[in-house]
Amino acid sequence: MSTVPDTRSMFRVHDDLRPHAVVIGSGFGGLAAAIRLGARGYRVTVLEKRDGPGGRAYVYERDGFVFDAGPTIVTAPFVLEELWQLCGRRMEEDIDLRPMDPFYQIRFHDGQVFNYWADIEAVREEVRRFSPGDLEGYDAFMKASQANYKVGFEGLAHVPFNSLADMARVVPDLVRLGAYRSVYGLVSKHIRDPRLRQVLSFHPLLVGGNPFRTTSVYCLISFLERRFGVHFAMGGTGSLVKGLVGLIQGQGNTIRYHSEVERILVEGGRARGVRLKSGEEIAADVVVSNADSASTYHDLVPAGDRRHWTDRRIRRSRYSMGLFVWYFGTRRRYEDVPHHSILLGPRYKELIEDIFERKVLADDFSLYLHRPTKTDPSMAPEGCDTFYALSPVPHLEADVDWETQAEPYRRRIEAFLSETLLPDLENQVAVSHVVTPRYFQDELNSFRGAGFGLEPVLWQSAAFRPRNRSEDVDRLYLVGAGTHPGAGLPGVISSAKVLDEVVPDAQRVKGVA
Structure with a gap:
C-alpha cells in the first residue's frame, strides 16, 4: 500500500x-x-x-x-x-x-480442537478436557512462564547489552530459570500429554525459533499473552x-x-x-x-x-526459518472460522527438524491461518473473506527452487484447507498472492531469506x-x-x-x- x-x-x-x-x-x-x-x-x-x-x-x-x-x-x-x-x-x-477471544484455536491433524481462551479458567478446563492429570503441571508451567517474563521481558527487554560484562550480570538469573533448557524442554518438565506439549510450545515459531532449540526464556510469551491479551487493530x-x-x-x-x-x-x-x-x-x-x-x-x-x-x-x-505465505480472498464468507487458527500437521518435532536442521521442504506442513474479516469485515468486499495462510519452511540454505515449487506447494495448502476448514476453497478464491523466502531476501533484504533474522x-x-x-x-x-x-x-x-x-x-x- x-x-x-x-x-x-x-x-x-x-x-x-x-x-x-x-x-x-x-x-x-x-x-x-x-x-x-x-x-x-x-x-x-x-x-x-x-x-x-x-x-x-x-x-x-x-x-x-x-x-x-x-x-x-x-x-x-x-x-x-x-x-x-x-x-x-x-x-x-x-x-x-480489539481483544481476541480465543487468542487462537489450535486444530490437531485428527480434527481435535484446543481453544486458547482469554480466560485462564477456560484454558484450564481445556487442559482438563485433554489430560486431567496435567492440570497441576499447567499451573506450574504458567508460574515458570511468569518468572521468565519478569526476568526476560520486564528485566532485560529494554536494557542494552554493551559488553559481555553486562551479560555476566544476568547469568545468575538465567541459570536460576534454567535458560539452558529449550522451550519444549521446559514445557515437557511440567506436561506429559504430547498434544498439550505442542499447544504450549509452538510460540517460538511466531518469532522465528525452533521450540526444541530456543531458550526456555521465550516461555515468557505465554504469560505475556495471559497478562495483556492478544489484540487486533x-x-x-x-x-x-x-x-x-x-x-x-x-x-x-x-x-x-x-x-x-x-x-x-x-x-x-x-x-x-x-x-x-x-x-x-x-x-x-x-x-x-x-x-x-x-x-x-x-x-x-x-x-x-x-x-x-x-x-x-x-x-x-544460525538464522530463523523461512516463510511461505499465501494471501487470498474468497467470494464467500466462512463464518465458523476463527480469527487466528493454528493447524498442526501429523508430525511435530520431525517437521521442525526438516525445516531448521535438515533444511528440506517436507510433504506435510503446519499452518497459521489468519482471518481478519472475522473481526473487521471492512478488510474484504461485502460477503467476502480475507485470509493468509503461513507455513514455516527452510530458509534459502535449502535446495528448494521456489520458482517451480511455489505453486505446487500453494495447491497442497489449498487442498488441505478445502478438506478441513474452508470447503470448496478451490472454487471460491477471488484473489491470490504468494511470497516465499526469496521475497524476504530480494524485497526485504533479509539474509538467506530468513523470516525473522x-x-x-x-x-x-x-x-x-x-x-x-x-x-x-x-x-x-x-x-x-x-x-x-x-x-x-x-x-x-x-x-x-x-x-x-x-x-x-x-x-x-x-x-x-
Missing part, C-alpha cells in the same frame, strides 16, 4: 538546526526509533526502499481485499501506547484495538503503521520512499551518513538501521570497518546478538528483529526503546555532522 509522504515536512528540513538522525527502513523498529529520536530533539529522516511504509508489515490491497503482509498479533499494547505518549497523544485517538496492522507514520510527520520529520540505501558512510570509525543507490549522499549525526542486522553488516558496512561482524561470522551464524538460540541472545549500539562503528545503532531483544512486535518496539540508553542526547551531538 503506497503512502504519500508529507512533502511540506520533506522540504523544510534543510533549515532545521536539530542534529540529524537517519533511520534505514520503516518497519516497526524503524518507525519506533524515529519517534523516540524525534522526541529527544533529533531531526529524523526515515529512508524506505519501497513505495510505502511497514517493512515486514507492508500492506497489500487487491480488488477491495486488504492483506497485512506480516505481523497480525498485537500483544503488550503498552509498548505502542508509549510512542503516542511521547508525542503528547493517546493511541486510542488513532487506533481501535481494526483496519489491520497497517493501521498501526499509518498511525506511527502520522506521529513522525507530526514531529516535523520525514519519511522518504523509493530511497534504498546502498552504503553506510564510515569515516574514522564513525558513521557519517548514507549513500543511496541513486548516488545521493545524506549526512547524519547518527545512523539507525532497521534493516536486517546480518544484511546491515554484510551489505551496508564496508568490510574494512568491521572487526566483530565479519562476513565469516555472519555466514556461520537470527535464530533465537541462547548463544545468539542478549549480548551475543548484534548489539543495539554497533560493536564495529561508532554512532551506528540497530533496531528490529535481528538485534536485542529479538523478533515479535513487543521485542521490535522494545529494541527502539533501548536507543534511549545508548544514543547520545541531541545536544551532545549537535553540529557534529
Whole structure:
C-alpha cells in the first residue's frame, strides 16, 4: 500500500538546526526509533526502499481485499501506547484495538480442537478436557512462564547489552530459570500429554525459533499473552503503521520512499551518513538501521570497518526459518472460522527438524491461518473473506527452487484447507498472492531469506546478538528483529526503546555532522 509522504515536512528540513538522525527502513523498529529520536530533539529522516511504509508489515490491497503482509498479533499494547505518549497523544485517538477471544484455536491433524481462551479458567478446563492429570503441571508451567517474563521481558527487554560484562550480570538469573533448557524442554518438565506439549510450545515459531532449540526464556510469551491479551487493530496492522507514520510527520520529520540505501558512510570509525543507490549522499549525526542486522553488516558496512561482524561470522551464524505465505480472498464468507487458527500437521518435532536442521521442504506442513474479516469485515468486499495462510519452511540454505515449487506447494495448502476448514476453497478464491523466502531476501533484504533474522538460540541472545549500539562503528545503532531483544512486535518496539540508553542526547551531538 503506497503512502504519500508529507512533502511540506520533506522540504523544510534543510533549515532545521536539530542534529540529524537517519533511520534505514520503516518497519516497526524503524518507525519506533524515529519517534523516540524525534522526541529527544533529533531531526529524523526515515529512508524506505519501497513505495510505502511497514517493512515486514507492508500492506497489500487487491480488488477491495486488504492483506497485512506480516505481523497480525498485537500483544503488550503498552509498548505502542508509549510512542503516542511521547508525542503528547493517546493511541486510542488513532487506533481501535480489539481483544481476541480465543487468542487462537489450535486444530490437531485428527480434527481435535484446543481453544486458547482469554480466560485462564477456560484454558484450564481445556487442559482438563485433554489430560486431567496435567492440570497441576499447567499451573506450574504458567508460574515458570511468569518468572521468565519478569526476568526476560520486564528485566532485560529494554536494557542494552554493551559488553559481555553486562551479560555476566544476568547469568545468575538465567541459570536460576534454567535458560539452558529449550522451550519444549521446559514445557515437557511440567506436561506429559504430547498434544498439550505442542499447544504450549509452538510460540517460538511466531518469532522465528525452533521450540526444541530456543531458550526456555521465550516461555515468557505465554504469560505475556495471559497478562495483556492478544489484540487486533481494526483496519489491520497497517493501521498501526499509518498511525506511527502520522506521529513522525507530526514531529516535523520525514519519511522518504523509493530511497534504498546502498552504503553506510564510515569515516574514522564513525558513521557519517548514507549513500543511496541513486548516488545521493545524506549526512547524519547518527545512523539507525532497521534493516536486517546480518544484511546491515554484510551489505551496508564496508568490510574494512568491521572487526566483530565479519562476513565469516555472519555466514556461520544460525538464522530463523523461512516463510511461505499465501494471501487470498474468497467470494464467500466462512463464518465458523476463527480469527487466528493454528493447524498442526501429523508430525511435530520431525517437521521442525526438516525445516531448521535438515533444511528440506517436507510433504506435510503446519499452518497459521489468519482471518481478519472475522473481526473487521471492512478488510474484504461485502460477503467476502480475507485470509493468509503461513507455513514455516527452510530458509534459502535449502535446495528448494521456489520458482517451480511455489505453486505446487500453494495447491497442497489449498487442498488441505478445502478438506478441513474452508470447503470448496478451490472454487471460491477471488484473489491470490504468494511470497516465499526469496521475497524476504530480494524485497526485504533479509539474509538467506530468513523470516525473522537470527535464530533465537541462547548463544545468539542478549549480548551475543548484534548489539543495539554497533560493536564495529561508532554512532551506528540497530533496531528490529535481528538485534536485542529479538523478533515479535513487543521485542521490535522494545529494541527502539533501548536507543534511549545508548544514543547520545541531541545536544551532545549537535553540529557534529
